[in-house]
Amino acid sequence: MSYQKPKFRHPDLAVNELGFTKADYEGSLSTLCAGCGHDSISGSIIRACHELSIPPHKIAKLSGIGCSSKSPAYFLGKSHGFNSVHGRMPSVVTGAAMANRDLLYLGISGDGDTASIGMGQFAHVVRRNLNMVYIVMNNGCYGLTKGQDSATADEGSVSKKGDPNLFAGIDLAGLALQLGATFVARSFSGDKEQLIPLIKAAMTHRGFAIIDVISPCVTFNNNPESTKSYEFFRDHAEATGTVDFVPMREEIKTRYPAGSTHEVTMHDGSVIRLHKTSQHLDPFNRVSAMRVLDEHRIKGDILTGLIYLDKNSQELHDVMQTSQRPLNELSEDDLCPGNRLLKNINAALR
Amino acid sequence: MTARVKSLQSVNDFVIKFANVNGTGSASANKLFAKALFRMGLPVCPKNIFPSNIQGLPTWYEVRVSEKGYLGRRGGVDIVLSVNPQSMAQDIKEIEPGGYFIYDNTKPLDLRLIRNDVTMMGLPLTRICNEQYKDPRQRQLFKNVIYVGALAALLDIDFAVLTALVADQFKGKEKLILPNIHALELGHKYAKENFDCPIGIRVQKSDKVGDKILIDGNTALGLGALYGGASVVAWYPITPSTSVVDAFEKYAKRVRIDPGTGRKNYAIVQAEDELSAIGMVIGASWNGARSFTATSGPGLSLMSEFLGLAYFAEIPTVLFDVQRAGPSTGMPTRTQQSDILSAAYASHGDTKHVLLFPSTPKECFDMGAQSFDLADRLQTPILLLTDLDLGMNDNMSEPLEWDDSKEYDRGKVLSADELDKMEKFGRYLDVDGDAICYRTYPGTHPEKGAFFTRGSSRNEMAVYTEKGEEYEENMHRLMAKWETIKEYVPGPEIILCGKEADAAVLYFGTSEESSREAVDYLADEGVNLNAMRVRAFPFNKEVENFIDEHERVFVIEQNRDAQLRTLLMAEFELGPDKLKSVLCFDGTPISARNIRKQILQLLPGNNVTPLYPEKVASGAGDKA
Numbered sequence: 001m002s003y004q005k006p007k008f009r010h011p012d013l014a015v016n017e018l019g020f021t022k023a024d025y026e027g028s029l030s031t032l033c034a035g036c037g038h039d040s041i042s043g044s045i046i047r048a049c050h051e052l053s054i055p056p057h058k059i060a061k062l063s064g065i066g067c068s069s070k071s072p073a074y075f076l077g078k079s080h081g082f083n084s085v086h087g088r089m090p091s092v093v094t095g096a097a098m099a100n101r102d103l104l105y106l107g108i109s110g111d112g113d114t115a116s117i118g119m120g121q122f123a124h125v126v127r128r129n130l131n132m133v134y135i136v137m138n139n140g141c142y143g144l145t146k147g148q149d150s151a152t153a154d155e156g157s158v159s160k161k162g163d164p165n166l167f168a169g170i171d172l173a174g175l176a177l178q179l180g181a182t183f184v185a186r187s188f189s190g191d192k193e194q195l196i197p198l199i200k201a202a203m204t205h206r207g208f209a210i211i212d213v214i215s216p217c218v219t220f221n222n223n224p225e226s227t228k229s230y231e232f233f234r235d236h237a238e239a240t241g242t243v244d245f246v247p248m249r250e251e252i253k254t255r256y257p258a259g260s261t262h263e264v265t266m267h268d269g270s271v272i273r274l275h276k277t278s279q280h281l282d283p284f285n286r287v288s289a290m291r292v293l294d295e296h297r298i299k300g301d302i303l304t305g306l307i308y309l310d311k312n313s314q315e316l317h318d319v320m321q322t323s324q325r326p327l328n329e330l331s332e333d334d335l336c337p338g339n340r341l342l343k344n345i346n347a348a349l350r
Numbered sequence: 351m352t353a354r355v356k357s358l359q360s361v362n363d364f365v366i367k368f369a370n371v372n373g374t375g376s377a378s379a380n381k382l383f384a385k386a387l388f389r390m391g392l393p394v395c396p397k398n399i400f401p402s403n404i405q406g407l408p409t410w411y412e413v414r415v416s417e418k419g420y421l422g423r424r425g426g427v428d429i430v431l432s433v434n435p436q437s438m439a440q441d442i443k444e445i446e447p448g449g450y451f452i453y454d455n456t457k458p459l460d461l462r463l464i465r466n467d468v469t470m471m472g473l474p475l476t477r478i479c480n481e482q483y484k485d486p487r488q489r490q491l492f493k494n495v496i497y498v499g500a501l502a503a504l505l506d507i508d509f510a511v512l513t514a515l516v517a518d519q520f521k522g523k524e525k526l527i528l529p530n531i532h533a534l535e536l537g538h539k540y541a542k543e544n545f546d547c548p549i550g551i552r553v554q555k556s557d558k559v560g561d562k563i564l565i566d567g568n569t570a571l572g573l574g575a576l577y578g579g580a581s582v583v584a585w586y587p588i589t590p591s592t593s594v595v596d597a598f599e600k601y602a603k604r605v606r607i608d609p610g611t612g613r614k615n616y617a618i619v620q621a622e623d624e625l626s627a628i629g630m631v632i633g634a635s636w637n638g639a640r641s642f643t644a645t646s647g648p649g650l651s652l653m654s655e656f657l658g659l660a661y662f663a664e665i666p667t668v669l670f671d672v673q674r675a676g677p678s679t680g681m682p683t684r685t686q687q688s689d690i691l692s693a694a695y696a697s698h699g700d701t702k703h704v705l706l707f708p709s710t711p712k713e714c715f716d717m718g719a720q721s722f723d724l725a726d727r728l729q730t731p732i733l734l735l736t737d738l739d740l741g742m743n744d745n746m747s748e749p750l751e752w753d754d755s756k757e758y759d760r761g762k763v764l765s766a767d768e769l770d771k772m773e774k775f776g777r778y779l780d781v782d783g784d785a786i787c788y789r790t791y792p793g794t795h796p797e798k799g800a801f802f803t804r805g806s807s808r809n810e811m812a813v814y815t816e817k818g819e820e821y822e823e824n825m826h827r828l829m830a831k832w833e834t835i836k837e838y839v840p841g842p843e844i845i846l847c848g849k850e851a852d853a854a855v856l857y858f859g860t861s862e863e864s865s866r867e868a869v870d871y872l873a874d875e876g877v878n879l880n881a882m883r884v885r886a887f888p889f890n891k892e893v894e895n896f897i898d899e900h901e902r903v904f905v906i907e908q909n910r911d912a913q914l915r916t917l918l919m920a921e922f923e924l925g926p927d928k929l930k931s932v933l934c935f936d937g938t939p940i941s942a943r944n945i946r947k948q949i950l951q952l953l954p955g956n957n958v959t960p961l962y963p964e965k966v967a968s969g970a971g972d973k974a
Contacts, residue, residue, distance in 0.1 A: 060792045080792035083804040091626040095633025098617040124622040327581040328638035335579040337605040339752040346749040349563035
């Protein structure tokens with residue numbers, strides 16, 4: 001970057017329980033296009049982490065390649081980051097999470113990075129139920145290479161180039177459901193009211209949490225004929241409901257009438273409160289979630305909000321029965337069996 | 351059935367080849383044979399030559415027995431034990447004049463196959479089995495054990511050693527011991543009653559084994575990784591590397607369980623492909639756990655992009671490549687040393703990687719463990735290259751040993767305290783002048799030490815840059831680090847012949863045994879050669895000096911393109927005349943006779959007359 005981000009902050013910025021202001025969760029100045037949806041998502045991530053009072057160094061942010069994957073540089077500057085290889089972020093996170101189960105892993109990917117080159121790794125990280133938050137900044141096009149259609153572009157959607165997309169789009173939320181994801185949500189970069197609680201909920205979920213965030217590309221794919229444009233989204237989005245996130249430390253004061261509201265206690269004791277507006281969706285039932293999602297897709301509508309949550313999720317470390325102590329903390333005494341064992345092994349090989 | 355050529359005569363010095371059908375249980379019987387000789391104090395070198403198939407195709411097991419301790423392939427076969435009609439014609443052809451062909455004569459032999467310079471010995475194996483056993487699986491399995499019993503009589507193997515081995519083998523399944531011993535006796539009895547035992551080739555007890563062990567390289571490598579402290583393993587199944595992870599897991603299940611909770615102090619992830627496997631290794635290593643993957647050529651190709659990232663972002667990465675015959679799927683169950691160049695320069699852009707070349711199971715263990723220290727210290731990928739021959743065959747090896755006083759070298763990693771004391775942390779700042787910089791693990795310190803790892807260019811502070819001079823500075827530092835690396839990697843092993851020699855051989859990995867044997871053959875013929883075994887890339891000064899000191903160096907390797915020679919030429923800027931290639935790439939381990947022959951042809955003017963050309967070139971015993 002050729003210019004500096006201003007260091008000045010309002011002296012009255014709110015501090016969280018750790019004494020950090022929102023600025024402590026910011027990163028370097030974004031180099032994305034002005035008005036890019038991805039920057040709004042970065043803003044929501046910053047707010048979610050600040051409000052959850054997560055120590056920034058306990059988060060590791062990882063990404064693949066593309067506009068989306070550049071964005072981890074623009075938030076959480078006090079966290080370690082890893083901008084890896086195109087489509088391969090899931091494997092790097094898997095290794096990292098195996099090495100240290102105590103960090104919060106935030107994976108940032110795009111639609112090209114996830115639904116095309118990274119499809120294989122995406123499918124398998126879902127299947128393994130790795131304990132991570134996976135945010136797709138989904139704009140239906142390849143921004144960094146100037147606007148080619150991506151695999152999430154809907155059939156018939158027209159980008160700035162003017163040619164309708166010839167192939168069916170991949171619905172990442174639907175795919176994740178089919179693959180066994182234990183937390184599936186969809187949101188919109190411009191809807192912080194919806195996105196921030198979803199990010200918080202995803203961060204407290206134990207297992208694989210995906211949020212497919214529609215994030216219009218203002219430069220190449222924001223014309224009205226595109227199904228990933230602001231305009232199209234405004235006209236076609238339907239929310240499953242709203243989500244409140246109540247951190248574990250806060251007392252739950254308000255009570256809602258039964259039926260329309262579900263309270264789910266997350267692994268760390270936080271509660272997410274789901275106010276349903278869709279009568280048909282049971283967000284704790286995978287089949288219901290798949291059906292409702294499909295119905296919307298067929299109508300050409302975009303279902304947003306929390307779509308599915310598995311309350312009994314077992315993440316990869318639980319399944320593999322790995323040590324509670326992070327593997328990267330094990331000492332040589334824990335790891336090396338010593339020469340005595342070798343003597344026995346040698347004896348058996350004579 | 352006597353041959354018209356004098357039958358081969360030798361004690362403790364011969365090559366026997368078993369011709370079987372794969373999937374018939376022959377492997378364990380053949381191993382029983384080899385291990386019996388080993389227990390009699392004889393150096394043995396068994397080699398499995400098997401198809402890429404589960405059941406029904408020809409498979410061979412070749413055992414070299416050498417009292418002198420030559421453990422490579424000699425070349426040529428003295429005895430064939432044949433139970434596979436599919437390969438019989440070819441198997442008979444391979445036998446040395448004066449050799450022996452032992453076959454199942456339940457069905458009469460095709461008369462056209464009979465050689466009058468080979469002793470043809472029929473064992474009615476199928477008939478005996480049909481008489482003794484009703485169950486078809488038993489008929490098949492015990493046929494193998496019966497021929498081992500017959501060989502015990504024909505070669506004078508100590509029968510008590512065999513029965514003791516059977517008892518060891520079936521520990522915990524005791525009811526199988528007696529039937530197996532019975533089968534051994536059936537064969538033994540038949541041979542005793544029908545042939546003059548022993549035949550011209552035989553064994554007798556010796557003391558040439560000492561405390562050595564019989565172990566395959568992959569098991570030793572898996573153990574090396576366990577001892578080296580690997581805790582995250584990511585891999586994708588591929589022959590011939592699969593058993594590395596199998597071995598790691600087998601022993602980890604025994605010794606890496608947390609006593610309090612019963613939970614695992616390791617994680618093994620079977621990845622969806624090799625791209626993912628190496629990505630997991632890089633993620634785990636970045637996060638401070640020791641981690642490795644095991645693969646073979648096709649996997650290495652897939653891992654190339656990530657290896658470039660690990661090189662450029664300087665992330666410790668350990669990769670074990672058990673090489674097989676390529677390119678493409680090639681011959682997946684045959685051996686080669688043909689990933690040298692693709693490993694050394696893996697990935698796009700300017701990259702160079704550290705390679706280690708173990709040549710014995712003991713070295714697989716030692717270098718396997720050492721890989722993790724090197725990776726942590728040097729912050730770069732370490733590619734340990736073995737091959738199918740070493741990895742999947744039992745090799746006679748020095749026993750494995752671990753120095754309990756040794757401590758892992760975790761390299762330059764900053765703790766929270768160290769970060770507190772520092773004024774400034776830059777991930778890619780060369781503070782010590784050795785071009786190796788300090789790193790931090792995620793989660794170490796609330797305020798300090800965080801940085802952004804990326805494959806795109808960055809300055810010393812790990813901040814993105816596209817400035818040409820900053821990019822160049824970093825690439826220069828990586829070259830300076832390459833020089834530092836030379837001080838850390840294992841140096842060569844040099845064997846001087848003790849006489850004036852202007853020529854030398856240079857070899858690595860599994861070419862070692864056959865090369866040394868060939869050097870001995872040639873010394874007897876008046877050709878004096880010094881020898882050097884290269885153990886790592888980058889080559890250090892000793893390698894360069896050794897080459898400088900000789901007029902000609904024969905570079906022995908198991909690939910078509912003389913890949914190590916290319917690497918030597920490129921790194922030392924040598925002209926093509928100095929290094930002569932001795933190659934074998936048919937998928938079988940290189941043999942001593944082959945090396946000898948090629949070197950003789952390459953000698954200047956080809957004017958050295960071999961003293962014993964015929965004797966060396968054929969017959970049991972190297973110079974019997």
